[in-house]
Amino acid sequence: MIQTTLINGAWLDGRRQNILIENGRFKSIGVPDDTGADKRIDAEGMAIMPAFYNTHTHSPMNLLRGYADDMPLKRWLNEYIWPFEAKMTPEDMVSGSRMAMDEMMRTGTVGFYDMYFHVDGTARLAAKAGMRAIVAETFFSHNIGSIDDYADTMRGWNSQTDGKTLLAVGPHAIYTNDAESLKKAAGIARDLGSLITIHISETKEEVDNCLKATGMTPVNYLDSLGFLGPDVMAAHCVWLNRQELDLMAERGVTIAHCPCSNMKLGSGRFPYREAIASGVRITLATDGCASNNNLDMREEMKFAALLSKVDGDVECLPAGMVLEWATRNGAEAFGIDGGVIAEGKAADCLLIDMNDFRMQPCHNLIANWVYAASSDIINTVICDGRVIFNRQRQCTE
Ligand SMILES: [Zn+2]
Numbered sequence: 483m484i485q486t487t488l489i490n491g492a493w494l495d496g497r498r499q500n501i502l503i504e505n506g507r508f509k510s511i512g513v514p515d516d517t518g519a520d521k522r523i524d525a526e527g528m529a530i531m532p533a534f535y536n537t538h539t540h541s542p543m544n545l546l547r548g549y550a551d552d553m554p555l556k557r558w559l560n561e562y563i564w565p566f567e568a569k570m571t572p573e574d575m576v577s578g579s580r581m582a583m584d585e586m587m588r589t590g591t592v593g594f595y596d597m598y599f600h601v602d603g604t605a606r607l608a609a610k611a612g613m614r615a616i617v618a619e620t621f622f623s624h625n626i627g628s629i630d631d632y633a634d635t636m637r638g639w640n641s642q643t644d645g646k647t648l649l650a651v652g653p654h655a656i657y658t659n660d661a662e663s664l665k666k667a668a669g670i671a672r673d674l675g676s677l678i679t680i681h682i683s684e685t686k687e688e689v690d691n692c693l694k695a696t697g698m699t700p701v702n703y704l705d706s707l708g709f710l711g712p713d714v715m716a717a718h719c720v721w722l723n724r725q726e727l728d729l730m731a732e733r734g735v736t737i738a739h740c741p742c743s744n745m746k747l748g749s750g751r752f753p754y755r756e757a758i759a760s761g762v763r764i765t766l767a768t769d770g771c772a773s774n775n776n777l778d779m780r781e782e783m784k785f786a787a788l789l790s791k792v793d794g795d796v797e798c799l800p801a802g803m804v805l806e807w808a809t810r811n812g813a814e815a816f817g818i819d820g821g822v823i824a825e826g827k828a829a830d831c832l833l834i835d836m837n838d839f840r841m842q843p844c845h846n847l848i849a850n851w852v853y854a855a856s857s858d859i860i861n862t863v864i865c866d867g868r869v870i871f872n873r874q875r876q877c878t879e
Pocket residue numbers: 538539540681717769770
């Protein structure tokens with residue numbers, strides 16, 4: 483049955499417009515009031531914006547928010563995060579994911595790329611919530627033996643789902659997986675046509691150790707194993723040189739840039755100008771809640787834009803581009819023809835309150851949204867044509 487929704491009078495391209503959604507897509511923009519849609523959303527005083535795709539997170543880590551702060555990555559992982567995680571049950575993980583999804587929906591995220599353990603629970607929750615999710619089971623050298631069992635689970639899930647939630651493979655990093663383990667993980671992903679994600683060059687120490695052990699930088703090392711391809715989502719990528727960025731662009735790899743996490747763990751500054759010049763696809767992500775400490779993608783846009791300017795390069799990442807990283811590029815990475823408000827595209831969008839004091843005056847809507855606003859001004863979140871959050875009801879639907 484055809485489902486239609488009319489968004490009535492939303493601010494778009496400098497004027498109020500009616501937008502008709504049909505079966506999860508923007509059917510037409512600028513339609514009259516009397517379209518006879520099944521559902522009508524009054525968007526008086528609101529602007530329509532593309533929704534967010536958070537391309538790297540660890541949703542169960544919402545349980546670790548504020549558990550360990552103000553220390554470097556190695557100590558943070560070894561002394562706090564990994565011992566805590568060792569005590570978490572699959573039920574705990576589902577509880578953390580539930581908190582994370584509620585937070586993401588309230589802050590305008592319709593799709594997230596997760597990396598954790600016992601991920602089928604998270605995938606089921608996301609499907610129930612009507613969110614888009616790519617959920618990757620994490621592998622290390624010590625548990626890579628279990629990947630064949632996981633491959634069966636993944637094959638079963640991915641063949642039955644409508645494509646909105648997918649299971650994927652997530653070898654943690656090059657310093658927690660040996661070459662055999664990395665090749666095995668990539669081989670399984672390629673055999674099953676699934677997506678694959680990994681942390682790459684998050685710290686300088688990771689690069690130095692890789693150079694010492696292999697004579698290659700992490701990206702060149704992974705490429706020598708046949709790991710890199712268009713199915714790879716590479717998180718962090720702080721310590722990459724131009725040659726590595728060019729290689730990633732050539733292989734079709736997507737970067738998940740996590741500015742808050744990189745700053746909080748003191749990992750370093752993403753090479754903005756070089757990455758943009760290379761043409762590699764860059765998306766935006768929060769990382770997990772223990773290293774951020776929230777999942778607010780609007781904040782992440784502001785932090786990315788400001789971090790790019792901190793050394794004086796104030797022009798390389800303007801507000802419009804960082805918005806594209808958080809929306810259109812994320813949609814592309816999810817394999818969705820969306821991330822923009824245009825006819826024929828996936829109906830993933832936000833309605834935001836233009837009357838809020840942070841949106842006035844409105845010389846430039848995108849600048850206000852990136853630099854001045856707060857996610858509190860998000861009134862409605864629509865994923866695949868369906869309302870998944872509405873502020874009046876103060877609930878996720
Ligand atoms: Zn991570």
